[in-house]
Amino acid sequence: MSTEFTPSEPALPVLLGESEPQGPRVRKRFWTYLEEWRGWLRGELCRSQPGDAESAQQAVDDLLSLILRIQFIRDREAEAAPAPVELGRRVAGSSVRQLCEALQAHVACPVLKAVFDGEYFAENRPIPARVWQSAFADSLIRASRKAYGSRLPVTIFGDFHQWCLAHSPDEEPGPKQAGRSGRRRYDKGIHYTPGPLVDYLTARALGGLCADLSTQRIAHLHILDPACGSGVFLVAALRYLFARLEQERRSEAASETTAGLTLQERVDVAAATVFGADLDARAVAWAIRSLLLTAWEGVTSNRRDAGSGVPVQVPDLRQNVICRDFLASAAACIDRPVSAARAEVDLVLGGPPFIRLQQLRRSAPAAIAHYRRQFLTARSGQFDLYMLFMERAIGRLKEQGWLAFSVSSTFLRTDSGRSLRRLIGETCHVHEIIEFEDRKIYPDAVTQIALVLLQKTTERSPSRHVWVRGPGRLREKLAVLASETATANPQIEVRPLAADVCRQEQWSFQSAGETELLARLESIGTPLGDLPIFIGQGVVTGADEVFLLRTVAQGGAGEVLVEQRETGRQFLIESAMLRSIVRNRDIRGYNQPSPPTLCLVPYDASGRILPEPVLGGDYPRTYHYLLSCRERLEARRLSGQGPWYAFRTGRPLRFSQQPQVIGGLVTSGGDFTVKSDPVCLCHSGVLVMVPNKLLIDPDYLLGVCNSAVFWAFVRHRMPTMGEGRHTLRLERLRKFPLDVFDTKHEPLRRQIATLARRLLTDPLTKPERSALKAEIDTVVCELYGVSPFSSCGE
DSSP: OOOOOOOOSOOSOOTTSSOOOSOHHHHHHHHHHHHHHHHHHHHHHHHHSOOOHHHHHHHHHHHHHHHHHHHHHHHHOGGGSOOHHHHHHHTTTOBHHHHHHHHHHHOOOHHHHHHTOGGGOOOOOBOOHHHHHTTHHHHHHHHHHHHHOSSOOTHHHHHHHHHHHHTOTTSOBOOGGGTTOBHHHHHTTOOOOOHHHHHHHHHHHHHHHHTTOOHHHHTTOOEEETTOTTOHHHHHHHHHHHHHHHHHHHHHHTOTTOOOOOHHHHHHHHHHHEEEEESOHHHHHHHHHHHHHHHHHTSOGGGTTTTTOSOOOOOOGGGTEEEOOTTTOTTTTOOSOOOTTTTSEEEEEEOOOOOBHHHHHHHOHHHHHHHHHHOGGGSSSOOBHHHHHHHHHHHHEEEEEEEEEEEEGGGGTSGGGHHHHHHHHHHOEEEEEEEESOTTSSTTOOOOEEEEEEESOSOOOOEEEEEEOSSSOHHHHHHHHHTTOGGGOTTEEEEEEOTTGGGSSSOOOOOHHHHHHHHHHHTSSEEGGGSSEEEEEOBOOSOHHHHEEEEEEEOSTTEEEEEETTTOOEEEEEGGGEEEEEOGGGOOTTSOOOOOEEEEOOBOTTSOBOOHHHHHHHOHHHHHHHHHTHHHHHTSOOSSSOOTTSOSSSOTTTTTTSOEEEEESEESSSOOEEEOOTTOEEBTTEEEEEEOTTTSOHHHHHHHHTSHHHHHHHHHHSOEEETTEEEOOHHHHTTSEEOOSOGGGHHHHHHHHHHHHHHHHSOOOHHHHHHHHHHHHHHHHHHHTOOOOOOTTO
């Protein structure tokens, strides 16, 4: 894969301000530095006026946010607001709310007076004079210059708010996958969309929407972000509209020197066009202030009141951007009385929260039943919250309206996304879907992202699917894509789609050659799901932190000293209760796994759960350990009627006496092997296939699963995890065809099994193993009647 990237002339508007000049490491240093000041400021406030730490922290965050806002203004017009240190010295000992009152008295522009509205600040704690004497504000501004450049972009407000949520001192840390993020932020799925994605989606959607509209119509579009956060999508949309309206004005006047929009016109456009909702009241406040600043910053001081002689009338944008749950009712997000037509919108854009069903069960279990009643996309099986946002957003669109979302790509290929795909196919035309190989498009969330642009119309025309390869360089790649020269770049693959591709429940993004190949493969043999093959996953304990342990040392009297992996606490456990367990990371293609992890298994040799009196009497150390974890174990949702210490799924020793073809449920291809150790278990992240040996040789199944043919099926039928990795979905895996009954292919099947067996058992050099794998690929391709192609992972 080529890593070189040579963008053409940039065509992606920089709607959110200056491009980010520094990388994530420099940004991380800035936020680390800010955290040090934040802690010091909190200590100073607590010393000067004792009280609870939470209110002190809120006062500190209000102060820091005020400084960032002042500097954003001064970067654009130094005389528009006093320097933070100068202001602090004037009103030392005042609270942040009193500082805002002083700023309102100082600034002349009515819009800036609204930006400094002190009602947004609940805390009224005074800021000690020695805080201002430390000159911390100047120090932070200098540090921000290194991270963000000479002009603070509007995105810094969202960055700051996310950082406050993730580093609240009273906040529990989130799960491992949330990194340093706080539990509250993780449970609410708060991950603000990166600037390049915002710019691309906004420009692409508004470009299509405004193509044939009059100036008057453009100035009265209704644009909605249903999970607006700090308002970056609304800011980008507003900046696009301002640029478009000023361009139209210059065109109508046939002059490049025609004055742009006045400040009054700009705030009026903001009040008429942009709407948003969010559950986070502080984020909503940031969004309102950001929209006001966006209206203000594009007007020079000598024409803010040009032509009218009347002071600017600032609309109350709290009527536009409100603290409300978009999913709560169909009429949400426009708070004042409106006509039925006004309740529909021309464009819905944004990045809905990333919240899976498993997270909802923990953070908002009561909401699940409500969602299942109200939303088609939630009525069966798994769902993600973004699916509900898309369903409701489509319902809010006017006919011919557009939707532009940044969401998880899971709905594109999974059974859980079938209802959403059907809804889109029946009501909308998909203009474009962009997927990324990079799993870190959002810096603090590991998920596969798709950009979706669609229009609510029954008209159909060709569209495109785009696959963006490699990590980083996001803005340059999207600029190339926007410039329509993407086919010349090896890191951007554009596939034109027929007009009816997205009208079916199953969407296919393959090229003609790939479609032909898959059709050929799927015409051979019998689907795995119709064969005598058990297909499932390994043991689901529901509490891996309790059941999965590390060996520390062998004890006496048949006991083992083990430790919990997360806490490091050590316990003596009877060895009869412990079994090795294979995890995804332990599997290598054609190699017997040697797992280092133990699993505590409170079951007898036949796989029946041990009754509590037997467990306590015969295995007292195991029982005592489980009792110490009882609260955690009882918090699980068990699938059966087992006791509190049972695994979430029963029958953990099923098929333990039979050879099992195993592989990782997240795979890069070619990693299947055969597990023949009856004592060893498989973890829930492991795919387990147990064929009937009388009809299907396990070694033959192994060879096919490690072949290029199987990997071609996986690449085009399974969800991507980026960087050449895919998730094996069991329902899709059961559709893979395996040749079993065609008698003329029996010699080929035996040859594949023999070659796979040699790889499992014979001592071979690396070149010899590579040669055998290539030979298996050749024979499997012959079996399926296709020409040989590259092997797994290539």
